Amino acid sequence: MEYSYRNIGKIVSGFGLKGEMIVHHHLGKNITVSKIRIIFLEQKKDELLPYFIENIRKKGDDELYLKLEGIDDKEAASRYIRRDVWMKEEEVQLHTQKNNPIVWVGYRVVDQGRDLGPVLEVIEQPHQVLCRLEINTREVLVPINEQTLDKIDHKTKTLLLTLPDGLLEVYLS
Incomplete structure (x- = not known):
C-alpha cells in the first residue's frame, strides 16, 4: 500500500538535556497531539524514515515539544535540527478538526x-x-x-x- 505524506513542519531546536526537540508546525491551533504515535523525518530528498514518539505536547499555537524513542541526549537531538517533519495524510486528517x-x-x-x-x-x-x-x-x-x-x-x-x-x-x- 502506498501512502500519501504531508509536511507538517520542521525541527527548529533541541530542548533540555534528555533529547527533547521543538517542532515548528503548521497544523493549526486546534490539533490533538496526545494520540500522535509516529512521525517521519526526511533523511535524504524523498526518503522518509519513521520515528516513534515517546512524548509529545503543545508548546504554543504553532510549536510542539517532541521526544522520540532512541534520542536520549542533547547531542543526539542536535543531529535532527532543521529536518522536515512529515505525517501520513490520513493521520493529519485524524488529528486535526474538520474545520481546521x-x-x-x-x-x-x-x-x-x-x-x-x-x-x-x-x-x-x-x-x-x-x-x-x-x-x-x-x-x-x-x-x-x-x-x-x-x-x-x-x-x-x-x-x-x-x-x-x-x-x-x-x-x-
Missing part, C-alpha cells in the same frame, strides 16, 4: 467558476487565512475570509471563492 484550515491542503480553489489549482500550503493569520497556490509557475497567496469564501465542499475537496477584482493580476502580471 490545514485540511484544505490539496483542496481545489475555484474563483467564480475558474479552477486556480490546489492549495499547497495554509498560512494562518489573526484575521484571515492565506492559501498558497502556484499559477503559471508563480506563487500566489489567496486570502480566505468572510468576504472571499463562498463555500467549502469537503466531499469534492473544493474551496469556492469570490476574489477581489485584480488580485490575481497583481501576482500574474
Whole structure:
C-alpha cells in the first residue's frame, strides 16, 4: 500500500538535556497531539524514515515539544535540527478538526467558476487565512475570509471563492 505524506513542519531546536526537540508546525491551533504515535523525518530528498514518539505536547499555537524513542541526549537531538517533519495524510486528517484550515491542503480553489489549482500550503493569520497556490509557475497567496469564501465542499475537496477584482493580476502580471 502506498501512502500519501504531508509536511507538517520542521525541527527548529533541541530542548533540555534528555533529547527533547521543538517542532515548528503548521497544523493549526486546534490539533490533538496526545494520540500522535509516529512521525517521519526526511533523511535524504524523498526518503522518509519513521520515528516513534515517546512524548509529545503543545508548546504554543504553532510549536510542539517532541521526544522520540532512541534520542536520549542533547547531542543526539542536535543531529535532527532543521529536518522536515512529515505525517501520513490520513493521520493529519485524524488529528486535526474538520474545520481546521490545514485540511484544505490539496483542496481545489475555484474563483467564480475558474479552477486556480490546489492549495499547497495554509498560512494562518489573526484575521484571515492565506492559501498558497502556484499559477503559471508563480506563487500566489489567496486570502480566505468572510468576504472571499463562498463555500467549502469537503466531499469534492473544493474551496469556492469570490476574489477581489485584480488580485490575481497583481501576482500574474
